[in-house]
Amino acid sequence: GENVEQHPSTLSVQEGDSAVIKCTYSDSASNYFPWYKQELGKRPQLIIDIRSNVGEKKDQRIAVTLNKTAKHFSLHITETQPEDSAVYFCAASSSQAGTALIFGKGTTLSVSS
């Protein structure tokens, strides 16, 4: 089955800096890669996703890149703000209906002002 590795486990940056979180996956059949943000005590919320027919996707300060050959994908947050502080999870699945998401172990991002 799919296995998703996520690094780093913790990341501390100064406000305004960029943050990068990296994930690798094992199943070449996976073709959907979402990123979730989870604030303390709350449910995970989708922030951005990418499918395997695209190499990069951006949404304001957030971008995701995908390298299918190397089986890795990354989350990039620019101009970080204190409200970006949270736990971020990457995930992978096949886009076939009914396929569950397999999550990485998470990255705790702390943005200090």
Add this chain to the structure above:
Amino acid sequence: SAVISQKPSRDICQRGTSLTIQCQVDSQVTMMFWYRQQPGQSLTLIATANQGSEATYESGFVIDKFPISRPNLTFSTLTVSNMSPEDSSIYLCSVEVGTTEAFFGQGTRLTVV
């Protein structure tokens, strides 16, 4: 998007007892997923529930411990049976909307004493 109501939001239970968690979706969905999130950990898939058939369990999870019902396309329950302190976790239901995008219920925080 989907609105998912999960209850109870939290409970404290005695060891050896069982707790049933309910998940209600505001639209019909084919697949529902149950995850466990142990304190400070990532989300681990317990099982996939398809209406009208037996749930499919992931390695390490068994039906006797986590029986699941899926009586219709908008509702599912997960029971945590014969609980021990190791079952203390957050349990989340999830549904996919469109092509694989997953939304989560608010979670059930279970403490077993």
